[in-house]
Amino acid sequence: MARPYWLGDQKKRAWTLLMLLIVLMLVDTKLAVMLNNQTGELTSALAARNSGRFWTPVRACLSILALAVPTYAFYYYMRDVFANQWRRWLTGRFLDGYLKGRKYYELGSGSEIDNPDQRISEDINTFTGRSINFLLIFLGSIMQLVAFSTVLWSISHVLVGVLVAYAVMGNVVALYFFGSPLIQLNFWQLRREADFRFSLMRLRENAESIAFYRGEAQERTHIDRTFDKVIRNFATLIKKQRALNFFQRTFSQLTVVLPYVILAGGVLSGELEVGRATQAAGAFSAVLGAVGVIVDNFESLSRFVAGIGRLQALSNLVLPGVAPAPATAAGAERPCIRMTPCTHLALESLTLCPPQSDRVLIKELSLVLKPGDALLITGDSGCGKSSLLRAIAGLWHEGSGVIHHPPIEDVFFLPQQPYLQASTLRSQLIYPSVRCDLNDGQLLEILEQVHLPRLAERVGGLDAVQDWEKLLSVGEQQRLAFGRVLVHKPDIVILDEATSALDSGNEASLYARLRDSGATLVSIAHRAGVLRHHTHVLHLHGDGGWEVIEASGYEFDKPATPAPARQPVAASFVG
Structure with a gap:
């Protein structure tokens, strides 16, 4: 689904916007490293009670923030512009295939796929928006990993080793215990919500006939039954998310204490300044955020993967150049007019x-x-x-x-x-x-x-x-x-x-x-x-x-x- 946009007639615009976003991320990451260094210097000045040393990093922090804030705002604006343009192109491509050869009629009268309208109107929007978001998150994580790992390595080799082991453990636990169940539950939640919305649309479109029949009780029963499936699936989903939230919170909160525990000996012995410990804690959090990106975004990633599955199923049926599932032997031999x-x-x-x-x-x-x-x-x-x-x-x-x-x-x-x-x-x-x-x-x-x-x-x-x-x-x-x-x-x-x-x-x-x-x-x-x-x-x-x-x-x-x-x-x- 994504390849034609990046390699087709829109590739020049797509790659230009991506390069602009990468440049903005590099600038933002560099400013974050500079701000972290100045924060450490500021803490050391306070610990030493050195007023002359204190005001220099304060002024530096304000100068950095004057550049960081507009860079941050412009980065997110361009990200949304990029996602919006990609959505417009991809929706047009799906609509061309959906309307060509009366495919909309075949899908509407058959049972190959449910709610193609919802997949075009909502799932494409989710796919383009979250694809750009997660791509930039992973690229940003790589930049943070490179930038802050250098800072962390210069302060404590032990802290780097502990961080790597901790991050690997967190990602393995998240993927093994929460991966497949959350993807499946989110897939069914999207389908249940679409079915519920469709039942309300049928009520609106057939309002006069239902009113003549006085069929409100029957319609309410049908809608309640559809909505009950939404609620029951969501109840199962939030129970699984509760366990995920517990794990995510534990995983992130331990990082507040862990770097100080490891560096406490050096600070108490006078080998390491308090500001350097603060700087190391900030770098530790940044690097952990980079390597633990899957843990931090696991819930939204599972919804994203579920949406891709629904959109891929529709693309196999309507997009040109995408082969549908092979027909069975009986279906292949069946004659047609x-x-x-x-x-x-x-x-x-x-x-x-x-x-x-x-x-x-x-x-x-x-x-x-x-x-x-x-x-x-x-x-x-x-x-x-x-x-x-x-x-x-x-x-x-x-x-x-x-x-x-x-x-x-x-x-x-x-x-x-x-x-x-x-x-x-x-x-x-x-x-x-x-x-x-x-x-x-x-x-x-x-x-x-x-x-x-x-x-x-x-x-x-x-x-x-x-x-x-x-x-x-x-x-x-x-x-x-x-x-x-x-x-x-x-x-x-x-x-x-x-x-x-x-x-x-x-x-x-x-x-x-x-x-x-x-x-x-x-x-x-x-x-x-x-x-x-x-x-x-x-x-x-x-x-x-x-x-x-x-x-x-x-x-x-x-x-x-x-x-x-x-x-x-x-x-x-x-x-």
């Missing part, structure tokens, strides 16, 4: 199955739709009507056969529940395009054609921003979606119960406009009134069987009969 370009829509020996299932919805379906044809798909609920539309749209691939399709920009899909952005009325009309060549007058005329003549005036014009899902009824939303078809003028329109909330008059008028445009239609509907707007009917029997008949000879209320056993045939027709 092929999509090939063509001037019109045709299905060739199409067998369709739901994702990750062997159930056959449609078997060996072959038909050809010529320009101007209109196909109505009927059948009982669950027989595969909407599934067939998903396959035609390229969303489902399980099965076999070939779908010949025109360029994707010539196909427009109208679902039962239209998707409306939180944006302007203009953007609702031209969606999914970002811009169009139609002027305001032409867009207003299209609103009239779909029987929304006063909508623009009512909401404040084409550039008004509203919460359209709440402002418009489902029927108005469906009419607005028909307006998108008139804006884009596609060659093929696929409608999945796209008029379910319309009265018969609006439904007939909008279908008539689509037929007059010359577009090829593929519809799912349950009302007899739409039959006259279609040339043929594809009736699905639900067991893989199907039949294609003339629309004029089809009766909606006629009981379905099982298809007779026969060899697959190609049903070609011209409207």
Whole structure:
């Protein structure tokens, strides 16, 4: 995940910022050593009761602090700027992969990974921020180790040996007793928190339906169950952290006494000044902080490693150049539907199955739709009507056969529940395009054609921003979606119960406009009134069987009969 940023098109900026931060750290470390030396001199002057010797290090300390404070502030500012720029680049890279090839749909409908939205919005931020932070902490520790070890070695060799043994022991204990458990608990805490947040999002997004059902008690039970998993995992986590905190506190507090105990003999015998002992204690703490960096940051490191695991799993699925986990032998042999370009829509020996299932919805379906044809798909609920539309749209691939399709920009899909952005009325009309060549007058005329003549005036014009899902009824939303078809003028329109909330008059008028445009239609509907707007009917029997008949000879209320056993045939027709 990190390599492309450091070796790709952003490498010049990345390395420049890193070098600047390293320079600032070197300056900060040098100033810290100087301050520690002056503190020792100041203590020795006090012990000797030498006023002339005392004020010289005081003035030196103030001069050092005048440089150290702005250096410290600028260092942390540049660190956050660096992390922010890296996050922007990495988030853009993840979003490119997430949206490319409709990967967001595959991840949303499958079970490969949980909460990809949370991983992009939060885990990337954590990864970039903490990666920079820990990189600089380790680099700073190396600098401190080099700078203060020289001071410490010049005062006491024994103290250096004790420090090395003490630091090694602390790091081994931290990694052995707290490493894996804390990483696992933090991983599950991130997942539990994401699931809890998602349950609250579902409550908000489906507020009206829940209110109609009066389903508050059921929702509360579900949310409580999800939240209980958060609390129970966190309770286990904080118990483990309690033991870690006890160890960390003991490890750090012993260093307050340890250097003085080791140096006490030299000070009491007069071989070592009090100030030198103070200087050695400061250097001891600095070096121990450098070599004990894992112990001091173990809790945040465990959360960081857990977040990397979640982000790595998402990167394997969406980032270009990152190979996903190898497929199993059974999965590798599983056939899939092929999509090939063509001037019109045709299905060739199409067998369709739901994702990750062997159930056959449609078997060996072959038909050809010529320009101007209109196909109505009927059948009982669950027989595969909407599934067939998903396959035609390229969303489902399980099965076999070939779908010949025109360029994707010539196909427009109208679902039962239209998707409306939180944006302007203009953007609702031209969606999914970002811009169009139609002027305001032409867009207003299209609103009239779909029987929304006063909508623009009512909401404040084409550039008004509203919460359209709440402002418009489902029927108005469906009419607005028909307006998108008139804006884009596609060659093929696929409608999945796209008029379910319309009265018969609006439904007939909008279908008539689509037929007059010359577009090829593929519809799912349950009302007899739409039959006259279609040339043929594809009736699905639900067991893989199907039949294609003339629309004029089809009766909606006629009981379905099982298809007779026969060899697959190609049903070609011209409207």
